Amino acid sequence: MNADRFIRSFKEIGIDDGGLVGGKNASLGEMYRELTPKGIRISNGGAITAEGCRPFLKFGGLDDKSATSLRSLDTRDVKKTIREIDLTGKRVLVRVDFNVPLTNGVVSDDTRIRASVPTIQYLIDHKARVILCSHLGRPEGKPTPALSLDPVAARLSELLNRHVRLAPDCVGRAVTIAIETMVCGDTILLENLRFHPEEEADDPSFAQQLASLADLFVNDAFGSAHRAHASTVGVARYLPAMAGLLMERELDVLGHLLSNPARPFVAILGGAKISGKISLVTSLLDRVDLLLVGGGMANTFLKTAGKAMGQSLVEESKLDVARELLIRGRDKLLLPQDLVVAGGSDARAARCVIGTEDVPPGWKVMDIGPKTVAAFRERLRDARTVVWNGPMGVFEMAPFAEGTLSVARALAEIPQATTVVGGGDTIAAVKQAGVEARMTHISTGGGACLEFLEGKQLPGVVALLNR
Numbered sequence: 001m002n003a004d005r006f007i008r009s010f011k012e013i014g015i016d017d018g019g020l021v022g023g024k025n026a027s028l029g030e031m032y033r034e035l036t037p038k039g040i041r042i043s044n045g046g047a048i049t050a051e052g053c054r055p056f057l058k059f060g061g062l063d064d065k066s067a068t069s070l071r072s073l074d075t076r077d078v079k080k081t082i083r084e085i086d087l088t089g090k091r092v093l094v095r096v097d098f099n100v101p102l103t104n105g106v107v108s109d110d111t112r113i114r115a116s117v118p119t120i121q122y123l124i125d126h127k128a129r130v131i132l133c134s135h136l137g138r139p140e141g142k143p144t145p146a147l148s149l150d151p152v153a154a155r156l157s158e159l160l161n162r163h164v165r166l167a168p169d170c171v172g173r174a175v176t177i178a179i180e181t182m183v184c185g186d187t188i189l190l191e192n193l194r195f196h197p198e199e200e201a202d203d204p205s206f207a208q209q210l211a212s213l214a215d216l217f218v219n220d221a222f223g224s225a226h227r228a229h230a231s232t233v234g235v236a237r238y239l240p241a242m243a244g245l246l247m248e249r250e251l252d253v254l255g256h257l258l259s260n261p262a263r264p265f266v267a268i269l270g271g272a273k274i275s276g277k278i279s280l281v282t283s284l285l286d287r288v289d290l291l292l293v294g295g296g297m298a299n300t301f302l303k304t305a306g307k308a309m310g311q312s313l314v315e316e317s318k319l320d321v322a323r324e325l326l327i328r329g330r331d332k333l334l335l336p337q338d339l340v341v342a343g344g345s346d347a348r349a350a351r352c353v354i355g356t357e358d359v360p361p362g363w364k365v366m367d368i369g370p371k372t373v374a375a376f377r378e379r380l381r382d383a384r385t386v387v388w389n390g391p392m393g394v395f396e397m398a399p400f401a402e403g404t405l406s407v408a409r410a411l412a413e414i415p416q417a418t419t420v421v422g423g424g425d426t427i428a429a430v431k432q433a434g435v436e437a438r439m440t441h442i443s444t445g446g447g448a449c450l451e452f453l454e455g456k457q458l459p460g461v462v463a464l465l466n467r
Helices: 005-014 029-037 051-060 064-072 111-125 150-160 173-180 204-211 232-238 245-259 274-286 295-304 315-330 368-378 402-413 424-432 447-454
Strands: 091-094 128-131 187-189 216-219 241-243 266-267 291-295 338-342 351-356 364-368 385-389 418-422
Touching: 029 091, 064 338, 091 364, 111 128, 111 245, 204 232, 216 232, 216 418, 241 245, 245 291, 245 418, 245 447, 266 274, 266 368, 274 291, 274 315, 274 402, 291 295, 291 368, 295 364, 338 402, 351 364, 351 447, 364 368, 385 402, 385 447, 402 418, 402 424, 418 424
Parallel strands: 091 128, 091 216, 128 187, 216 241, 266 291, 266 385, 385 418
Antiparallel strands: 338 351, 338 364
């Protein structure tokens, strides 16, 4: 962003060189809140420099010191979406995330399919010829009948109430012929992209073959946006690339968490290990007002704090990192106060609730305890923004599910809060608790969501055209 663009943005929202917002001298935060609805997003991208902020100084009456503080913030241009182009008659290649679980050849959880239905329906309604592509599972670069997208095509047909053909492959003459016979409003699903090793290798020739099938490219697969594959990045080199409605929603909600969250802003992290979330914890400690930690990753923090953890999962190689994070987050990071422990790893094992002083030898932490649930619930009560990733315990076993389910219910009870949930296990827990509909946003991206919140650029997002 340059000075002229900032100045134009100020004039668009009615701020003249008096620097007034609503009759009061604008603070930096107030100006950001005014600018964001006009399309300037504060999120991951190029850093703002003090020089680039001089328009703020001129119009807002701020000094160089205030501008310098902006160096830690990022900007991201808003991505072009399908709402901004004439789609009539166009062949539109849509990257979706239909990597869904199958049970006996039938889709057992259609959450990801449902998530892209608004984009697909929009394209159909606007008379596009819709060409869907996705991966499913890990077929190791060769055709694998058990990982065919045929069950997905069947379920999508039911959701759209119209027939969705499954192509015999994702590239090749037979696919080209099938697409040539399409009329406006038709939908076809290409066969599993990962039946070809060139997909994950981002092979240029393979990307060109995919691109040759269409006039436009739409990425609606936020869950795969952190992968630089032929269908997420490569195709965008050869076709105009824009965001689908799901991608737009993900970037809008998650971008807001990084740019201008309502406060208090609380993050909840769980899951088995700290190793995969070190960068995330570091990033969140700079952004949130409070970080609640549960699950197996809390064990490593507790061990660092001098607690005996018995046979619980502890990442010994990460104790020093955990110690540094505890020091850094001493005013923000809240660990469990009590624990549900068991003498084994199955649902029938003897169990009890203890404090965090000593886990008996041979016993394992399986869940957070009732005092911790109460403490977390109390701290969440006044939150205005909450993001949650990772269960509080081994919630797939009924005796150890209460901590996770209680946190889910606590989120649903917060009045007037933005609640964002990400990660497969966390989403499953929210559904199990029966509060899925009461969450503000359920992210379809696991790894993509985490990397976005870490502040990383996602290749599949970077590849899209800016507005």
